[in-house]
Amino acid sequence: MDIVFNCPNCEQELAVDQSGAGSQIDCPACGENITIPPSPGKITTGSLPAPPAAAASAINTSAAAKVELHLKVPVHDKPVASLIGKAKPPLEALQKGAGRRLRIRTIRRAACIENGHDLFDDKVSAFLHEVGEANLVSTHIVVYEQFDVGVQKIMTDYGILVIYRG
Numbered sequence: 001m002d003i004v005f006n007c008p009n010c011e012q013e014l015a016v017d018q019s020g021a022g023s024q025i026d027c028p029a030c031g032e033n034i035t036i037p038p039s040p041g042k043i044t045t046g047s048l049p050a051p052p053a054a055a056a057s058a059i060n061t062s063a064a065a066k067v068e069l070h071l072k073v074p075v076h077d078k079p080v081a082s083l084i085g086k087a088k089p090p091l092e093a094l095q096k097g098a099g100r101r102l103r104i105r106t107i108r109r110a111a112c113i114e115n116g117h118d119l120f121d122d123k124v125s126a127f128l129h130e131v132g133e134a135n136l137v138s139t140h141i142v143v144y145e146q147f148d149v150g151v152q153k154i155m156t157d158y159g160i161l162v163i164y165r166g
C-alpha cells in the first residue's frame with residue numbers, strides 16, 4: 001500500500017510506497033526536503049474495508065476521493081413528517097337525505113271516500129310508496145271532528161300525518 005500525505009511546505013499531495021516510510025525525499029513539487037511520515041495514511045488505517053485494487057490507486061492520487069471516504073451517510077434523527085391526511089368531506093354531505101326538505105302530508109280518511117268506498121288504506125299505502133321508506137321520517141295518527149253533510153251531524157274521524165323528506 002502507498003502512504004499518502006501532504007508536503008508540509010507546499011501542501012502538495014504525495015503518495016509513496018509504504019517501504020519508504022520514515023525516509024527523506026525531495027518534494028517533487030517544491031523541492032523541499034521532507035520526511036515521509038512513518039504511519040500509514042488515512043486510507044490505509046484498516047478501519048475501512050479495503051477498496052478494490054483499481055480503485056485504491058485512484059484514491060491514492062485523488063484528494064477528492066479521500067474526502068469522500070470521510071463522508072458519512074446522513075442520519076435522520078427525526079422521522080419524516082407524515083403526509084397530511086385527506087380533508088374530510090363536509091358533514092352535510094354525509095347526512096341522509098341531504099338537500100331534501102322536511103315535509104308533511106296529512107291524509108284524512110273522509111277525503112278517501114269515493115263512491116261510498118273507503119280507499120283510505122289504499123291511498124296511504126300509495127303515498128308511502130311514493131315517498132319511499134328511506135325518506136320516511138315518522139307517521140302520526142290524527143283524530144278530528146267534522147260536520148258530515150250526509151247525516152247532518154258532527155262526526156269524529158281519523159287520518160294520518162306523514163313526515164318525510166322530499
Ligand SMILES: [Zn+2]
Pocket residue numbers: 007008009010011012027028029030031032
Ligand atoms: Zn512540496
